[in-house]
Amino acid sequence: MTARRAVAIIGTGPTGIYSLKHLLGAGLPLDVTLYERGPRAGIGMPYSPQTANKSMLANIASIEIPPVVSTYLEWLEAQPPARLASYGLDPEDLDDRQFTPRLLLGEYFRDQLLDLVEDARAAGHRIAIHENTEVLDIGTGEEGLTATTLAVRDGPFDRVIVATGHQFPDVDEATRTYFPSPWSGLIEAAIPAVRVGIMGTSLSSIDAAMAVVNQHGRFRSRNGTLRFDLDPASSDLEVVLMSRTGVLPEADFYCPIPYEPLTFVTGPALAACLKTSKPLDAAFDLIKDEITQADPAFALRLGLKSLTADSFPNAYFASRETSDPFEWARRNLQEVEYNKAHKITVAWRYALLRIHEEVEDIVADLPEADRERFDSGLKKVFVDNYAAVPSESIRRLLALRDAGILSLLTLGEDYELDREESVTRITRRDGQVDTFEVFIDARGQKALTSEDLPFPSLRRTLLENGQEIPDVSQDYSLIEAGSYTGRLCLAALPYLMHDRPFVQGITACADIAEAIAAGLTTRRRRRLVS
Structure with missing residues (x-):
């Protein structure tokens, strides 16, 4: 009888979900423990109510999302009309290239995780989900790895998959006038009608702008034209997007999917x-x-x-x-x-x-x-x-521009940013100074190093082995990392960005998960052969 493989998955966003899916398809009996720091497994940080609202759009459509149990479009078509209407969707208008609110995509992934777990248990696998549970450390032992939480030390595990996703400054690093990221308390903050500066022009920056302006007015669509009506009491609101080049992203474009092969760049x-x-x-x-x-x-x-x-x-x-x-x-x-x-x-x-x-x-x-x-x-x-953005996001920017609320600032290559208690100042090379009563840094995820890992034992081992940047194999398992070697798979995107500068998004999560599952099967076969 084949022995069960004990696997821990830390993080239950898309990477964790696809990891579970592909592991279940590997043909091995599994004992899987999933850890979710948030209150609801399966949502994922970018798609949670703590970091998004209904106005924020996902930058991916059903045709591009690898199915878990069902496709995103199939799931949408099965939803009650009232649920779709609450997100501004008409059941008659659904299609596989449509961009929907991020919160709704999060609900899809949660439902898919629950369906996946139900099917796995019915097939004889043991699956445990721990919500509101943060893994504080990952330890090693002769029999495998362990995961330490506030309550208990679990294990041993044959494999631990770190699928913690994006990592941004905590909410407590934000102030009433400065937000180190759009995901650091901005959604729940009351932003006054003042001059608001937003560093960046990507979809994250547009989301930040939406989080601000929706507190001071509303978008209305009339005769096919989108407009923004500002509340009279918010007449002092001004939103300034800024970047070195001063260009806006372009709108998402039509193309064949799946991608056609290239001729020269192979x-x-x-x-x-x-x-x-x-x-x-x-x-x-x-x-x-x-x-x-x-x-x-x-x-x-x-x-x-x-x-x-x-x-x-x-x-x-x-x-x-x-x-x-x-x-x-x-x-x-x-x-x-x-x-x-x-x-x-x-x-x-x-x-x-x-x-x-x-x-x-x-x-x-x-x-x-x-x-x-x-x-x-x-x-x-x-x-x-x-990084082209949904057309609706461009429409919203233009509506804000037409309402006299939005402007774009070109910083150039040389500028200084000074934070004070109540304002943030940007000084450009020509001496021009711009002052903002509220400032939001929306430049997105930065590449992280071993020093940034939240697991002390793992962090110490990597640094002692001279790995300032974690080194992973094709199946994302650590290389030359002491007792973690071959046992811990690092699937958290920020730690992969040094060598893979474009690694992002749901399709990347699915690809990484498939490689991890393939590695688990290959390593087991090698042991059996030897």
Whole structure:
């Protein structure tokens, strides 16, 4: 009889849920313990009421979300009309490319987890869920790993999967005038009608703006046009988004899913680039060939043939940086909405979207100088492309602009940020000073190091082994980490971002989980063979 495999999963957001799904598909009898710090397992931090409200949209549609038990669209279609209506959705308008509120996506994942657990128990697996339970440390022993909570030390476990997701400053680090992230108490805070500065222009920044303005007015749709009506008592409200370049994200664009294969930028071709004397330049030659084949007119218009890996980003952003950002947003919105309605794919955008996933695989192996060039140039192009936001988010920004509430500040490369007790000041190179009574840093998740790990024993072991950045294998199990080696899988995205700069989102969570489950099966087979 095959022995049960004891597995602990710390975190029950998408990564934890997909980990459980793929482990159950590995064909081994399991004894799984899931730990959730929050009150409801399965929600995930970005989709919880503590960090989001109904106005905040998920940046992924059902067609892109790997199913757990059912697809997101199937789950939506099974919901009572009243539940959908409470989130502003019409059952007649549901489709697999629709962007829905983040809170609703969180409810989907919770329901999917509960269904998955029910099916697993019916199949003979042992599954335990501990809510309101924070794992304080992960220990080691001869028989396996242990998980320590406030109440008990559990284990031993054959495998521990750390699926803790994003990690932002705690609520207690926020003040009434400064929020170190949009997830640090902003949702529950009362923001006065003052000048509010928001660092960043991504979807996180737009969410922060929504959290503020919805306290002072409401969006209304009339005759197909979205407008924002500001409460008379909030006439002093001003929201300023800011970034170094002063450009807004573009709206999500239509393209075929699943992705079509690339011709030039392939895994083997990129691997060959690493063997050349100039790996990044060799890779960019492939990128130029791919874009030129996909969209010759765009390549000609941009002068792509004469561009390098260093000059391409400047050429890519040049038109947007010299245009009024809100007028650019209006034109872009019209374009993408027309293309969606007629299922038209802009070839160069689609090429970049597929290219970035292939290029990511070689980033960690680039020479240090090339890595620095990549991070300061091409990376920005790829992020701009894949971080396109829902059309509705652009509509809301334009409605706020038309209402005279929203503006955009270009900081440039050299500026100073000074926090005081009651205000935050931004001083630009030209001496211009901007003062904000409330300031929100919405620049998103930063890459984290071993020093940031919340588990003291694990943190100490990694640092003693000289791993300032955790080193993981293909199945995300730790390498050269003492007794944790091969036993602990690090699936928390912030700790993977150093080597995988684009690792984010639900599809990445599912891919990581599948690799972890495959590693569990492979390692067991190796032991049986030996």
